[in-house]
Amino acid sequence: MRILLHVCCGPCAVYPVRRLREQGHEVTGFFFNPNIHPYREFRRRLDAVRQFAEATGCPMKIDDRYGLTEYLRQVVFHEEERCRRCYDLRLTAAAEQAAAGGFDAFASTLLYSKYQNHRLLDVRGGQLAAAHGIGWYYEDFRVGWQEGIDESIRLGLYRQPYCGCIYSEQERYDKRLRQKKG
Numbered sequence: 001m002r003i004l005l006h007v008c009c010g011p012c013a014v015y016p017v018r019r020l021r022e023q024g025h026e027v028t029g030f031f032f033n034p035n036i037h038p039y040r041e042f043r044r045r046l047d048a049v050r051q052f053a054e055a056t057g058c059p060m061k062i063d064d065r066y067g068l069t070e071y072l073r074q075v076v077f078h079e080e081e082r083c084r085r086c087y088d089l090r091l092t093a094a095a096e097q098a099a100a101g102g103f104d105a106f107a108s109t110l111l112y113s114k115y116q117n118h119r120l121l122d123v124r125g126g127q128l129a130a131a132h133g134i135g136w137y138y139e140d141f142r143v144g145w146q147e148g149i150d151e152s153i154r155l156g157l158y159r160q161p162y163c164g165c166i167y168s169e170q171e172r173y174d175k176r177l178r179q180k181k182g
Contacts, residue, residue, distance in 0.1 A: 001025050010155075029060040036165070051157060095134065112144070
């Protein structure tokens with residue numbers, strides 16, 4: 001199959017791209033992440049995706065617009081469902097790109113993360129695939145978690161310390177503050 005793989009960052013693409021290629025799929029990455037904050041973090045992740053693409057020969061479609069305003073319009077005052085809204089934003093763009101590009105299916109590197117809601121991703125991915133007349137490829141890439149980390153370190157890819165949004169950045173610091181107080 002020709003699969004368009006939504007790529008959240010370079011390190012999270014390592015294992016899924018390798019795995020899909022081993023299965024004989026033709027993989028093209030698609031970087032679209034308006035949730036990433038601040039701008040410097042967005043640029044670092046964008047650079048890491050380009051570095052990954054060059055190192056692995058993975059074709060990559062890149063939306064390099066900093067879309068923080070678009071993301072915030074979706075989640076402000078809906079913080080309790082911010083992940084669902086963020087998934088919708090990114091998976092919708094991937095489904096549209098996959099359909100327009102004649103891909104057989106689309107998937108996401110979000111399926112590599114132990115911190116994402118796989119059930120929600122799978123349901124929403126399937127809905128969007130049906131709406132766009134293409135396939136949704138679900139695989140639990142978490143089994144390659146450590147392998148992906150090790151290879152991303154070997155490749156010298158920037159590894160981010162939080163999911164990407166302003167809320168996950170706050171949670172990152174809140175955890176550290178709680179640990180220091182505890």
